[in-house]
Amino acid sequence: xxxxxxxxxxxxxxxxxxxxxxxxxxxxxxxxxxxxxxxxxxxxxxxxxxxxxxxxxxxxxxxxxxxxxxxxxxxxxxxxxxxxxxxxxxxxxxxxxxxxxxxxxxxxxxxxxxxxxxxxxxxxxxxxxxxxxxxxxxxxxxxxxxxxxxx
Numbered sequence: 343x344x345x346x347x348x349x350x351x352x353x354x355x356x357x358x359x360x361x362x363x364x365x366x367x368x369x370x371x372x373x374x375x376x377x378x379x380x381x382x383x384x385x386x387x388x389x390x391x392x393x394x395x396x397x398x399x400x401x402x403x404x405x406x407x408x409x410x411x412x413x414x415x416x417x418x419x420x421x422x423x424x425x426x427x428x429x430x431x432x433x434x435x436x437x438x439x440x441x442x443x444x445x446x447x448x449x450x451x452x453x454x455x456x457x458x459x460x461x462x463x464x465x466x467x468x469x470x471x472x473x474x475x476x477x478x479x480x481x482x483x484x485x486x487x488x489x490x491x492x493x
Contacts, residue, residue, distance in 0.1 A: 392416050411442050423450050441470050457484050
């Protein structure tokens with residue numbers, strides 16, 4: 343595996359670029375496991391460091407929406423749903439049609455078993471991206487579940 347070399351005197355953006363480059367190079371090397379499994383390993387082993395990196399970037403560049411979205415993703419994968427949700431709301435307050443943030447909102451609401459909210463979020467996902475496989479697959483399931491709860 344290629345090492346991720348990050349020096350103390352690098353700027354936050356340089357560190358992120360270095361991390362992105364190393365992730366791009368490492369993922370093809372682990373073809374015997376799925377990318378999501380590798381990502382889970384990465385988050386579990388380096389999640390707090392990556393979270394701090396994005397937090398520092400947000401402090402330096404609070405209008406950089408993708409930093410908020412990436413931190414929301416990291417926090418979601420670390421199981422920090424409330425913190426992730428806060429970041430998602432920041433993204434959506436600045437960019438209401440941000441596909442990743444709306445999808446993330448739907449996943450958080452699913453985890454919290456707020457199926458009505460998740461259904462609304464997945465419908466919004468389809469407005470943004472009409473061919474979203476997750477939304478197309480989950481909307482009928484959520485509708486059936488909600489209908490079943492009303493009976």
